Amino acid sequence: MMKYVSTRNKARLVSAAEAIAEGISPEGGLYIPTEIPVIAAADIDVLSKASYAECAAKVLSLFLPDFGQDELLTFAEKAYGGGKFDAAAVAPLVSLDDSTHVLELWHGPTAAFKDMALQMLPHLLTASLQKTGEEREVCILVATSGDTGKAALEGFCDVEGTRIVVFYPKDGVSRVQQLQMTTQKGQNVSVCAVEGNFDDCQTGVKKIFADTDFAAQLTSNKKMLSSANSINWGRLVPQVVYYISAYCNLVSTGRIQNGDPINVCVPTGNFGNILSGLFAKKMGLPIGKFLCASNVNNVLSDFIKTGVYDRNRDFKTTISPSMDILISSNVERLLYLLSDGDTDFVAACMNELASTGKYTLPPAYLATLQELFYGSFADDSVTKSTIAAAYDKYSYLSDTHTAVAFDTLETYRKETGDKTPTVILSTASPYKFADSVLSALGGNAEGLSALAELSERTSTTCPKPLCGLDKAEERFSGFVPKGEMRSFVEAFLG
DSSP, X not given: OOOEEETTEEEEEEOHHHHHHHSSOTTSOOEEESSOOOOOHHHHHHHTTSOHHHHHHHHHHHHOTTSOHXXXXXXXXXXXXXXXXXXXXXXXXEEEETTEEEEEOOOSTTSBTTHHHHTTHHHHHHHHHHHTTOOSEEEEEEEOSSSHHHHHHHHHTTOTTEXXXXXXXXXXXXXXXXXXXXXXXXXXXXXXXXXXOHHHHHHHHHHHHXXXXXXXXXXXXXXXXXXXXXXXXHHHTHHXXXXXXXXXXXXXXXXXXXXXXXXEEEEOSSSHHHHHHHHHHHHTOOEEEEEEEEOSOOHHHHHHHHSEEEXXXXXXXOSOGGGOOSSOTTHHHHHHHHTTSOHHXXXXXXXXXXXXXXXXXXXXXXXXXXXHEEEEEOOXXXXXXXXXXXXXXXXXXXXXXXXXXXXXXHHHHHHHOOXXXXXXXXXXXXXXXXXHHHHHTTOOOOTTHHHHHHHHHHTOOOOGGGTTGGGSOOOOOOEEEGGGHHXXXXXXXX
């Protein structure tokens, strides 16, 4: 049966259920499968006729042998059905021309791509706790750059046996994102801003996980920690599904033939979204190139070009805040794959990153990285002009993150002449960043008032989850210094 190994300790082998329940390995490593299942061309033919929930159950069953496919189908129907998504396809694919297609991943309850995984994770996590005989109450700790927080809050709201704390960077998310979190209903939820940036939030959460004294204290009170960030495999693996679903859609609509290659272009922050696509490729999905789109916090595009991961640079706040990240956690799993499972190498890189802020790939690993990935970035000015250009050319309205991907695709095509059909992952509704999108189109309303003006100007509809935020009760308005995150969790858990 497939096992999961820590990226930093090859001796740490656990089941899929254990990996999901723990979230992160005790020494700080991330869990990754010891083998990659195969999806064949015949499977694509079958899945091209399946619903999204059926596709999810099939793909997840290949990675999660502790779970039955019927069990997973029940979870998937609960996650993606019941009117939670405003599109029947769940993740619709919009073809702009013969070679440019947009995979819209924001039709769920929080209008961002994180719903694709975080509607499924609560089912996987609670089932994993049962399968492992865990009786402690689980507290989900989340660091968010804007979207994960609300999606996790929505997914775990009032789920029995769980509590959830979300930390977000004070002044580092859009007003819409902030209100989505601070107005969250539920008796088991808490939200707190942190005086710092997303990396400070993420580092703080990881320190809490690594605090053995705190873990012992929690255990004595019949509590434990787990994660809803993409460091948790249960959060990452549902994202593999929509790459396969998108390919199946291209086949079923006759845009490509089964077996034809595609490229994918992904706006990238913490590297989980694009890494999920790499797992799909390793399963056998014919993806050629991964186009990694960054904003001016371009640590990833520099890494792809030079092989040097260097977070020693100024952190910049942008209009694409979900990508305002300098420490991309899931690169750790990429290092494991590049090194063929060399956990000593991964641990050394992570230790070097922690102590010096940088590490360098050996030439052979860099060559493999560049064969798989292409990286580019866009500043706020280019992002806005790209929003306007896409709207003028295609009548397609994109958010500030998807626009970065549009620009990266255009740059890549100009540099290489590669005309391979490409799927752009659209990660959020334009209404989540309405003031910036509206400004790109010549409007000037700000904050929540921009929602109505954007709708009127473009004759598009604001997603229901974002309507009425100005009338919702704001329950969580507090903030803490980055050094007091553990104290906040302790107070919340009593």
